[in-house]
Amino acid sequence: MTQPPNKPPLTIRLCEPRGFCAGVDRAIQIVVLALKKYGAPVYVRHEIVHNRYVVEGLQTLGAFFIEELSEIPPEHRECPVVFSAHGVPKSVPEDARARELFYLDATCPLVSKVHKQAMRHQRQGRHVVLVGHAGHPEVIGTMGQLPDGAATLIETEADVAVFAPEDPAALGFVTQTTLSVDDTAGILKALQARFPAIQAPAAESICYATTNRQDAVKETAAGADLFLVVGAPNSSNSRRLVEVAERAGAKRAHLVQRAADIPWDDTHGIAVLGLSAGASAPEIIVNEIIEAFRDRFDVTVELAVTATETEEFPVMRTLRDVELTRADMAFVNG
Incomplete structure (x- = not known):
């Protein structure tokens, strides 16, 4: 009986923090809680967060994604409509009130x-x-x-x-x-x-999660033969992580949405892989990518911790009476 060839060794430097931030987690919870409390359909204006996997998971639970409030049928006027984590212009809630819609604002604090x-x-x-x-x-x-x-x-x-x-x-x-x-x-x-007289805001505008994820990538990118960032092409913070990895010394860096997007042609001869995830990317996809590499390499995972995040943003009062279970979030947590 022939033995399978030995897999080449690969060290995966796994960034921590990575993935969901408190604002993204809150926004997803709001949609799931609204579905539990009010039932389907729940309308969501724009992608709740920039991640196709999350959007499709919410769709399976009964969420309907729209771009404009005019897409909500008159007979569904009493169904909740959720505004995305990215925030909306003042004209959007004004339009919702004019249409007598029930809305929940999931804008990141x-x-x-x-x-x-x-x-x-x-x-x-x-x-x-x-x-x-x-x-x-x-x-x-x-x-x-x-x-x-x-x-x-x-x-x-x-x-x-x-x-x-x-x-x-x-x-x-x-x-x-x-x-x-x-x-x-x-x-x-x-x-x-x-413009020397220009005034700064009272506090830093770039969020803690963006800064933390970029710092983690900077720490792990030097010496990496390849760096992968899990995230969507329309995710600004994910694209920035790719740029940070390249500037910090990774030989190559790519944005991937799922394991199917891994550029295997670029993995020949690599010994060190950097891995992080944008603030809208669920951990289940990070695990999927690690397992894909285990199929081809003898993988050792090294956790590179540069910060510990303890922030939590509570949902609005109208949803706090609904219990959220692990099963409710299984589509993103695995």
């Missing part, structure tokens, strides 16, 4: 904090500079807290160079929560050099 920071700048007579990516739902939501013309989006240092505000002495900035810490630092340095 840290995104809500940025909304408040932007509105505070505006109330104090400052033009708001929002550092972020055009078209991202969080940017749309933050810009939508302010009157038209009250804010300018800055994406790059080149944008700073051509920015010409009416009153350079009356500016205040906020940032999208999921940006690269290093990239944002460069943009803010350029803003402060051109």
Whole structure:
């Protein structure tokens, strides 16, 4: 009887923290709790979080994902509609009230904090500079807290160079929560050099989870033959992790949604694999990817811990009387 060939050794440097942050966990819980309390259907405006696996899991439970409130049939007016974790412009809840819809706002509390920071700048007579990516739902939501013309989006240092505000002495900035810490630092340095009077928000805009996940990747990327980040292509924080891995010394870095996306052609001869997951990626997919490598390699997992996260964001009062079991979240927790 022939023996199977020996598998080549592979060390997987597994980042910790990784995966779900408190805001994502809260948003998913809100949808599941609403389904348990009110029954299906529960409508969700936009993807609750940027992860196809999570969205499809919620769909199996009875969630319906829409882009506009007008898609809700009149006969379902009393069914809950949940706003995504990324936040929405003020016009969305206003539209919901006008349509007499019952809505639950799952906006991440840290995104809500940025909304408040932007509105505070505006109330104090400052033009708001929002550092972020055009078209991202969080940017749309933050810009939508302010009157038209009250804010300018800055994406790059080149944008700073051509920015010409009416009153350079009356500016205040906020940032999208999921940006690269290093990239944002460069943009803010350029803003402060051109506009010394620009006012910072009362607290850091980039969220703790984004910073922690980027720090973990920085610690593990050097010397990695390949670095994989679990996340969706439309997930800003996941894409930033890929960039951070490349800058921190990984020879190659890729974004993957599932084990089926692993670039096996890039794994020939590798000895060290870095692995992390964006804030919208469930742990079940991380485990799936590790098992896929175990099928081909003799795997040793090294946990690289750079921070311990204890943050928890409670759901709204209307859902706190519903008990959430492990089985309710099995589609994301495995």
